[in-house]
Amino acid sequence: METISAIRGFKDILPAEAGQWLFVEEQARRVFHAFGFRDIRIPILEKTELFARGIGESTDIVEKEMYTFTDRGDESLTLRPEATASILRAYIEHALYATDPVARLYTIGPMFRRERPQKGRYRQFYQIDAEILGLDDPRVDAELILMLTHFLKAVGLTNPHVEINSLGCPVCRPGFRSAVVAHLQGREEELCGDCRRRIDTNPLRVFDCKIESCRAAVEHAPRLADFLCDACRVHFGTVQESLGLFCVPFSINDRMVRGLDYYTRTTFEVTTDVLGAQNAVVGGGRYDGLVQQLGGPDIPGIGFAIGFERLVSLMPRVAEDFRRTPALFIAALGAEAQKIAFELANRLRLNNVEVEMDYAGKSLKSQMKRADKLGCRYALIIGDREIAEKSGVFRDLRNSTQTPVGLDLASITGKMEALQRGVEDLV
RNA sequence: GUGGGUGUAGCUCAAUUGGUUAGAGUGCCGGGUUGUGGCCCCGGAGGUUGAGGGUUCAAUUCCCUUCACUCACCCCA
Incomplete structure (x- = not known):
């Protein structure tokens, strides 16, 4: 096509x-x-x-x-x-x-x-x-x-x-206009074609003409201020x-x-x-x-x-200075983790948090790569271990530090807010 | 409307006097790490060389046409 x-x-x-x-x-x-x-x-x-x-x-x-x-x-x-x-x-x-x-x-x-x-x-x-x-x-x-x-x-x-x-x-203005027309009529041969036409149609526009001879022709034209x-x-x-x-x-x-x-x-x-x-x-x-x-x-x-x-x-x-970047990237490993990620991502979005995730079941490495490329400040990693422990890995991509976080909305948003305030989490 | 320039990978560009599988960087995908981004290394995918016609044994390269983009003029709300 x-x-x-x-x-x-x-x-x-x-x-x-x-x-x-x-x-x-x-x-x-x-x-x-x-x-x-x-x-x-x-x-x-x-x-x-x-x-x-x-x-x-x-x-x-x-x-x-x-x-x-x-x-x-x-x-x-x-x-x-x-x-x-x-x-x-x-x-x-x-x-x-x-x-x-x-x-x-x-x-x-x-x-x-x-x-x-x-x-x-x-x-x-x-x-x-x-x-x-x-x-x-x-x-x-x-x-x-x-x-x-x-x-x-x-x-x-x-x-x-x-x-x-x-x-x-x-x-x-009419007085000024006719004074300009009178001034221009004596100098028609100095004007370009457009300006000659403008004498009748729109004489004031001659002031705007960039052609040298036209500029010279209006050099000593009447001044509006005087009228x-x-x-x-x-x-x-x-x-x-x-x-x-x-x-x-x-x-x-x-x-x-x-x-x-x-x-x-x-x-x-x-x-x-x-x-x-x-x-x-x-x-x-x-x-x-x-x-x-x-x-x-x-x-x-x-x-x-x-x-x-x-x-x-x-x-x-x-x-580039106005690029929008998601606040959080949720990286999920395995089908069960994907389920949790999908639900979490959209519940966070419903709470006005910009979240991105992977839907293709890619490797953790490639998900992290994407999180970085998108400019995400934080990543939440969920795999079998995290599901078993009911606790995700919350990673700050700027500082390269990570801490555990509960797999629920309040824990995640609380963690993001705490980190943004620069408060070290105690957990 | 007038004049010039340029069309090659998603993007920025190479390709000798016309010469055989059209390359590089970047981006994309994957790997180097059984589950960790940036830096580095390796691999892969991706092209009707804008389109159509002509010259030629052979055209990304030369010629014509056309389209597009671009810069300037004109003008500028």
Whole structure:
């Protein structure tokens, strides 16, 4: 039979790696819960129109990177490229704003992009996503960033650095935008094809272009900071003050415009000293008009998305550090011992003790080998002698010492606990 | 979507100008110890050399096609 492999750009997270992933998720949930966030589970498939409207028609995501297909009902569906649009859809659809004016929501799960896979960039990738809806207070922006950096430190990132910017609001951004367009229109021949097109579609994106001539062309372009209206200026100031209160290290990057259309006011990215400044682990920002744009009431929002794989790759503790090892291996010799081992192993498991045993009737040597390979701290050896004496051999594989132990749950768990406390057993 | 690189054992890799039974390390299984792991020693299993076609007396090696993986570009939610 021909074997079947995973499809292009999709990848298995095997147990050897999954322990590290679990750790990251646990830390996220712990920290986020403390900050009042609640888990929300949203579908991974949505109507294409949701993303077209939510993310912006002229973004690269919507233009060419979405995992879109037509289902049998002739409806265009898309595997979600990000979580924000889906969360807002659910928020609006269930009128969560009617229950509580403030919603803090997070979700952890797979996102999809239809790109050619490369290093660390698969078609299915994972994000940790958090959104706050119903608050436009700038202190909330700072609070969200504080939570984010706190989480990043919890998983061991040494030097998370936050870059922030303000993109203005519908009052002041149009002025900036037209100033940028005016600036660019005089320099069209210096721009690459994409950027020339962007003048009409998404002029601010030109700031993100890596091509040298484009960078030069925007070198003396108008500065966003000079166009912010009073309200936005005050807002941005309070964000900075609030971050300072908790000594969150940040810098202002007024060229950071982010790839999505919906952002307003505060935007931010997190980089680390491991990757250099060009690769962000987290991107986020405020999107005060988005809920309304998706057909909901005029409710402000702010959120971020953490790239899971990238975060994992930046952690100082590697996958091996999160290996799960059974606490006890039960080695049995002979049919009678196997019976006892089987019952003991599963009764211990029912009591939440991680136990492994051999079912194949292998030699004691090979069972001990396996116990060692699995990283078991203790082994319980049961053979005819032990059955006759009603007392098993309890071996500490780390110290290579062994003592007798009763063949009952209480004796075994008591022995393990005593040894873990470092108490020498008296028997 | 564009360009480069690579496909040989579960994994990491060898194999002379094309040459006869395709090797090593590691992992796996077993033995060296009548019932004791790690270190060491010995043995064993495990391959359609990605697939298909071509050239040749002979192809892992050369050519073509295809698929996969991979790196980079583009872009990055």
